[in-house]
Amino acid sequence: MGQGSGQITLRAPSNIAFVKYWGKTGRQYPINPSLSMTLSHCASTCRIAYQRRAGGPILASYVFEGTQNQSFQSRVSHYLESITDICPFLNDLSLSIDSENSFPHSAGIASSASAFAAIAYGVAQIKVELGLADAADMPRHASTLARLGSGSAARSIGGPYMIWGQDEGGEGVDDYAVQLPAVHSSFDTVKDAILLIDKKQKDVSSSVGHGLMEGHVYRDARIQQANANFNALLAAMRHGDWDGFGLILEAEALSLHAMMMTSTPSYMLLAPNSLKVMQRVKQFRQETQLPVYFTIDAGPNIHLIYPAQQAQAIEAFITSDLTDLCQDGQMIIDEAGKGAHVIA
Numbered sequence: 001m002g003q004g005s006g007q008i009t010l011r012a013p014s015n016i017a018f019v020k021y022w023g024k025t026g027r028q029y030p031i032n033p034s035l036s037m038t039l040s041h042c043a044s045t046c047r048i049a050y051q052r053r054a055g056g057p058i059l060a061s062y063v064f065e066g067t068q069n070q071s072f073q074s075r076v077s078h079y080l081e082s083i084t085d086i087c088p089f090l091n092d093l094s095l096s097i098d099s100e101n102s103f104p105h106s107a108g109i110a111s112s113a114s115a116f117a118a119i120a121y122g123v124a125q126i127k128v129e130l131g132l133a134d135a136a137d138m139p140r141h142a143s144t145l146a147r148l149g150s151g152s153a154a155r156s157i158g159g160p161y162m163i164w165g166q167d168e169g170g171e172g173v174d175d176y177a178v179q180l181p182a183v184h185s186s187f188d189t190v191k192d193a194i195l196l197i198d199k200k201q202k203d204v205s206s207s208v209g210h211g212l213m214e215g216h217v218y219r220d221a222r223i224q225q226a227n228a229n230f231n232a233l234l235a236a237m238r239h240g241d242w243d244g245f246g247l248i249l250e251a252e253a254l255s256l257h258a259m260m261m262t263s264t265p266s267y268m269l270l271a272p273n274s275l276k277v278m279q280r281v282k283q284f285r286q287e288t289q290l291p292v293y294f295t296i297d298a299g300p301n302i303h304l305i306y307p308a309q310q311a312q313a314i315e316a317f318i319t320s321d322l323t324d325l326c327q328d329g330q331m332i333i334d335e336a337g338k339g340a341h342v343i344a
């Protein structure tokens with residue numbers, strides 16, 4: 001081991017899946033391929049100080065937005081202990097982590113993707129700094145480590161578009177996410193308006209949801225559908241076919257929620273205003289022919305995806321017709337970004 005102590009600051013964004021990862025197997029492997037857009041502004045910044053350990057756990061402290069956070073600390077601590085087979089050098093280190101999000105913690109936006117991507121990127125970077133790994137392998141290694149913290153975090157390492165999970169065309173792999181090469185230029189600058197319908201923490205966690213896919217009556221059909229949607233979405237993004245893209249984007253979002261509504265036990269994360277937003281968006285699209293489409297994560301908030309070139313008219317519609325359906329009128333406008341990086 002090199003010097004054995006140091007400090008590193010990382011920033012990792014969140015991401016929104018276009019084709020959803022839902023259901024896992026083995027050591028956090030996905031049961032279907034997924035495709036996502038990495039965000040730019042919604043991000044976690046994480047400072048990791050490391051030194052040689054003289055007893056105690058790997059994670060000495062975890063401070064979230066200035067306060068010691070016990071529940072995050074135990075999750076991250078458990079995570080770090082769980083990756084020592086891949087990163088044995090952690091057995092000799094003590095880490096103190098300070099983390100904060102650029103978006104409000106209680107906004108109902110999944111923060112595990114950005115938080116775990118930042119931590120994993122930090123661990124992979126420390127490995128390089130200690131001379132234990134090659135810098136060229138770093139993004140793949142960071143994505144593998146991020147996957148083990150939270151599956152979707154694997155896709156926050158790079159950007160603007162990432163694929164994760166083995167697909168029929170052999171583009172993706174299960175271990176880590178890779179960048180989607182060569183999309184049509186109309187997908188170069190894409191925006192995501194996140195409408196905050198309900199900012200409270202969701203009632204059912206994603207890990208419980210993934211678990212319910214295990215004996216789900218539609219499991220095999222969902223895997224088949226996700227594969228078909230993955231291929232079709234990829235083709236649409238390569239050809240610049242926004243209509244085809246939007247059709248699949250929206251079907252994927254509804255399918256994710258259909259899986260929740262038809263699992264045993266069933267549950268629902270959508271709220272009445274989530275449905276109203278979807279209806280208004282469809283109607284606006286019919287009237288104007290403008291390319292704005294919704295997708296939804298595991299919660300009631302709605303993400304609207306549209307090309308930056310059309311932002312003016314679409315954002316005017318969002319402000320005038322949709323923010324009244326948001327809690328406290330709140331929304332966040334984000335855009336496609338490049339993924340995790342070292343700040344200092």
Ligand code: PMV
Nearest residue numbers: 017020021150151152206298
């Ligand atoms: O990363 P996890 O285990 O929290 O799973 C999240 C899965 C979804 O966000 C619902 C979909 C996705 O592909 O990001």
